[in-house]
Amino acid sequence: MAQGIFISFEGIDGAGKSSHVDALAQALRGQGRTVTVTREPGGTPLAEKLRALALHEPMDPLTEALLMFAARRDHLQQVIAPALDRGEVVLCDRFTDATFAYQGGGRGFDEAVLAQLERWVQQRPDGTLRQPDLTLLFEIAPTVAAQRLASARLPDRFESQPVAFFEAVAQGYARRVQGAPGRFACIAGDQPREAVWAAVQAAVRGRGWL
Numbered sequence: 001m002a003q004g005i006f007i008s009f010e011g012i013d014g015a016g017k018s019s020h021v022d023a024l025a026q027a028l029r030g031q032g033r034t035v036t037v038t039r040e041p042g043g044t045p046l047a048e049k050l051r052a053l054a055l056h057e058p059m060d061p062l063t064e065a066l067l068m069f070a071a072r073r074d075h076l077q078q079v080i081a082p083a084l085d086r087g088e089v090v091l092c093d094r095f096t097d098a099t100f101a102y103q104g105g106g107r108g109f110d111e112a113v114l115a116q117l118e119r120w121v122q123q124r125p126d127g128t129l130r131q132p133d134l135t136l137l138f139e140i141a142p143t144v145a146a147q148r149l150a151s152a153r154l155p156d157r158f159e160s161q162p163v164a165f166f167e168a169v170a171q172g173y174a175r176r177v178q179g180a181p182g183r184f185a186c187i188a189g190d191q192p193r194e195a196v197w198a199a200v201q202a203a204v205r206g207r208g209w210l
């Protein structure tokens, strides 16, 4: 059976990505596809426990990075790889680009070490690296995202960071785009919701998946 389709959603907190994950799942299911909607950190019982720790307990940047990759390994093994091997679609709210952006850009953790962990965690039996087929990167000025979040929800360890942290996170994302431009579709997140949704659909349609 053909390999499935792996799409990740990325952006700084408040960029407005989450509401489009379910909408895209519905659109793809409408085409008869089987779709798994999942998220990182999380997506399995173990990884959700690691998520609760990573989002709420104080820890140093190496511990934080290792927890993200530990959660990712379990998620890949238990959920993502089996679904893709069955030829299904996986929509994942954040994946490894978030680690490079938040732990690399935001926390300043060594990106060469992150790249090593990425290889260990995402290597397939044939030696190639598992990556999303498409990453939708929602781009927005950190000040606008912060205004949105101020009225939206109680902040976790990341969301409570100052605007300068999110500027560094955005730079981390930009470096990932430079490293693999063909994998990314950059979506202007500061548009009205309908325009953002149209851009999401256009990116997926451009790949022939909608």
Ligand SMILES: Nc1ncnc2c1ncn2[C@@H]1O[C@H](COP(=O)(O)OP(=O)(O)O)[C@@H](O)[C@H]1O
Pocket: 011, 012, 013, 014, 015, 016, 017, 018, 019, 138, 148, 149, 151, 152, 189, 190, 191, 192, 193, 194, 196
């Ligand atoms: N295009 C948009 N314009 C204005 N507000 C938005 C838009 N998209 C999302 N929001 C609001 O911004 C906040 C953050 O959105 P959310 O989808 O949770 O962002 P993310 O998942 O990227 O952190 C929510 O209160 C949401 O209702």
Ligand SMILES: Cc1cn([C@H]2C[C@H](O)[C@@H](COP(=O)(O)OP(=O)(O)O)O2)c(=O)[nH]c1=O
Pocket: 013, 018, 039, 040, 041, 055, 068, 093, 094, 095, 096, 098, 099, 100, 102, 103, 158, 159
């Ligand atoms: C996947 C991942 C997320 N994160 C952070 C980014 C987010 O602030 C947080 C959780 O992401 P997210 O699910 O987008 O948060 P919410 O449900 O509140 O919208 O985890 C990392 O720091 N590194 C990672 O590798």
